[in-house]
Amino acid sequence: MTYIFDGSLAGLLSSVFEWFERKPGQVILKSTAIFQPEAFAESLEITTDTSKADRVWLGLQKKLRKDWLRKFYCSYLSELPEAYNHLFQFTCYIFMHQQGAEENYGNAHVMALSKYAKSVEREKHRMEAFIRFQETADGIFYASIDPDFNVLPLISNHFKNRYADQQWIIYDLKRKYGLHYNLNTVEEITINFSKDTQQQKLSPALSDEKEQLYALLWKDYFKSANIVARKNTRLHVQHVPKRYWKYLTEKQLS
Structure with missing residues (x-):
């Protein structure tokens, strides 16, 4: 049966x-x-x-x-x-x-x-560690993810407590729904992306004008803080698997 x-x-x-x-x-x-x-x-x-x-x-x-x-x-x-x-x-x-x-x-x-x-x-823990927000022109912080499992219900409280003073959206591209925090409550939302919209990363037109500058400054800081002689790629990949690099600003090409 x-x-x-x-x-x-x-x-x-x-x-x-x-x-x-x-x-x-x-x-x-x-x-x-x-x-x-x-x-x-x-x-x-x-x-x-x-x-x-x-x-x-x-x-x-x-x-x-x-x-x-x-x-x-x-x-x-x-x-x-x-x-x-x-x-x-x-x-x-x-x-x-x-x-x-x-x-x-x-x-x-x-x-x-x-x-x-x-x-x-x-x-869940990796999403909490690796999610990076981009600020939109209207002041909302946006992050898109496509995790292996449906972890949005598990990470809601973490981001609500950590970013309690700002509005944010975390959107699961694979499951086509997301969470929106409006400074009071977290609500489930869906977004109808147009075919021409790049969902993984906000376009410059939608981003805050300072967003690209912040990203550039962070990349420069990351490069200057990196000690080449101590580089251990194998250990690094063990702690930060390559499939999560797309979320990290410092891993994205300029």
Whole structure:
């Protein structure tokens, strides 16, 4: 039996509710995005029901500590197709066993969630370290990202606390949504980019007139502070992987 859900967290939790209600035996959970019908395989499309999802989530809150609830959420944000089934199986496993079952690292689903959560947390920390803002002509600080995982929900509080006195937008180009901080709250937004707009970097027409000067000064400072004799490219790449260089002003060509 294959359960098919819409890819949402509420849909995943609704799938768990349906399993306990129907008890169909062994089930594999797949999202509609990757599901391929098979001639002789039985499948069931799960309808997302927020009331059912809320009941499952409340049950998990009673069964799991906060650190494991975060691991669960981070695993979901990984967006990996195989992670959804592990989350489904993990949740069923937790409800069918006594308190503390999440500490059984001999269980494949417990191990999987630990691995996914660790990868997502690492991406979160790197985004917090490597994001560089550009100031627009109207005084809003803009940064575009395309992380491996959906980490925007995890980095929101960091940037709200760190840049509390300025408006900013962090936009995920891969997932086509972003966060806008208006000095009071953080809201989710979408932007309709024109075909001619370069999304990764603001055009000079949209940037504040001082932005290019600040970028040039930072590059000059970086070059002057760099000690060539102590250059260790291998160690540098280990701490700052090349795929993050596109976010760093000092790595961009003039």
